Amino acid sequence: GRFEGPSFSYPLGTDESGRSILLLLAWGTRISLTVGIAATIISMVLGTAFGIAAGHFRGAGSHALVGVTDWFLVIPFLPLAIVLATVLGPSTTNLIIVIGITSWAGTARLIRAQTLSIEGRPYLERSKALGAGNWYQMSRHVLPNVFPLVLANTTLTVAIVILSETRLSFLGLGDPQAPSWGALLDRAFSSGAVSRGAWWYVLPPGICVVLVVLAFTLVGRAMERIVDPRRAS
Numbered sequence: 001g002r003f004e005g006p007s008f009s010y011p012l013g014t015d016e017s018g019r020s021i022l023l024l025l026a027w028g029t030r031i032s033l034t035v036g037i038a039a040t041i042i043s044m045v046l047g048t049a050f051g052i053a054a055g056h057f058r059g060a061g062s063h064a065l066v067g068v069t070d071w072f073l074v075i076p077f078l079p080l081a082i083v084l085a086t087v088l089g090p091s092t093t094n095l096i097i098v099i100g101i102t103s104w105a106g107t108a109r110l111i112r113a114q115t116l117s118i119e120g121r122p123y124l125e126r127s128k129a130l131g132a133g134n135w136y137q138m139s140r141h142v143l144p145n146v147f148p149l150v151l152a153n154t155t156l157t158v159a160i161v162i163l164s165e166t167r168l169s170f171l172g173l174g175d176p177q178a179p180s181w182g183a184l185l186d187r188a189f190s191s192g193a194v195s196r197g198a199w200w201y202v203l204p205p206g207i208c209v210v211l212v213v214l215a216f217t218l219v220g221r222a223m224e225r226i227v228d229p230r231r232a233s
Contacts, residue, residue, distance in 0.1 A: 002014065002015075002017065002018050003015070003016060003201070005198075010022065012200050012204050013201065015188075015193075015201055016191040016192075021184075021200060021201060024179045024184060025181075025184070025204050028178075028180045028183070028208075029181075031092065031178045031180040032162055032165060032166070032181045032212070033162075034092070035092060035095055035096050035099070035161070035162070035165045035180065036158050036165060036212075037158060038100070039097075039099035039100040039103070039161045040157045040158045040161050041100075042096065042100025042101065042104070043099070043100050043101075043103045043104040043107060043157055043161070044104070044150055044154050046100070046104035046108070047105070047110075047111060048108075048111050048143075048146070048150050050065055050068070050108040050111075050112075051069075051107065051108040051109070051110065051112040051114075051146075052112075052138050052142050052146065054066050054069065054112045055111070055113070055114075055116045055119060056134065056137065056142060057134070066112070069108045069109060069112075070105075072102065072104070073106065077102055077164070078167065080102050081099065081102050081164065081168060081173075082171065082173065084097075084098045084101075085098045085168055085173040086173070090174060090175055090176060091175045092175045092180075095165060095169070095173070095175070099161050099164050099165060099168070103157065103160065103161060107150070107153055107157065110153060111146050111149065114145070114146045114149055115142055115146060118141070118145050118146070119142075123141065127140075148226075148227040149227055152220060152223035152226075152227045154220075155219045155223055156216070156220035156221075156224075158220075159212075159213040159214075159216035159217045159220065162212060162213055162216070163213055165182055166180075166182035166209050168182065169181075169182025169185075170183075170185050170186045170189075172186055181205040181206075181208055181209050182205075182209075184201075185202065185205050185206065188201040188202045188205075189202075
């Protein structure tokens with residue numbers, strides 16, 4: 001039945017269509033994690049590329065890259081993401097693209113700062129003196145040194161991206177056919193689950209979001225301490 005409470009047959013109750021919340025939650029886990037990880041990969045690739053290039057090059061090129069990065073940092077995430085999601089249309093792929101291209105700027109600033117510190121190291125100066133090109137320097141010397149920082153930042157970014165996916169799906173900008181955690185919360189509110197007292201429809205997806213975000217955040221903090229022991233104090 002519709003809005004049935006938790007029972008032996010339906011451990012987490014049913015939704016407005018009589019479907020099992022537990023099954024929807026399990027299916028939504030795959031979608032939310034897929035969006036979170038895929039969008040994070042896009043964000044990390046863009047952020048690392050912009051950060052290394054902005055730190056390595058000098059002159060007008062570096063100023064242009066820094067300017068683009070600052071523009072993405074200054075523009076509020078949610079309005080920009082809403083505009084892009086509306087233009088591209090509601091789908092899981094578009095949601096991944098939107099979140100990925102709007103969440104890379106913070107990583108770029110972090111990687112640029114690390115790149116600037118690496119640029120002054122003796123082995124890079126020797127590489128330049130021996131005639132190594134820009135691509136060789138960035139790929140063979142700079143990237144391996146910033147990669148641990150990228151890896152640590154990735155786990156933290158996954159948590160932020162999952163929250164972003166939840167917000168956008170809750171606003172109805174995700175794929176209406178894909179029951180992600182954010183979409184489940186959107187359906188719960190639009191179907192009047194709160195006014196009906198159907199707490200089993202609202203709490204489980206919300207708790208899943210909180211637990212996954214907390215898990216990725218704790219892993220990210222632990223990796224930060226491994227990469228930079230000074231943070232351990």
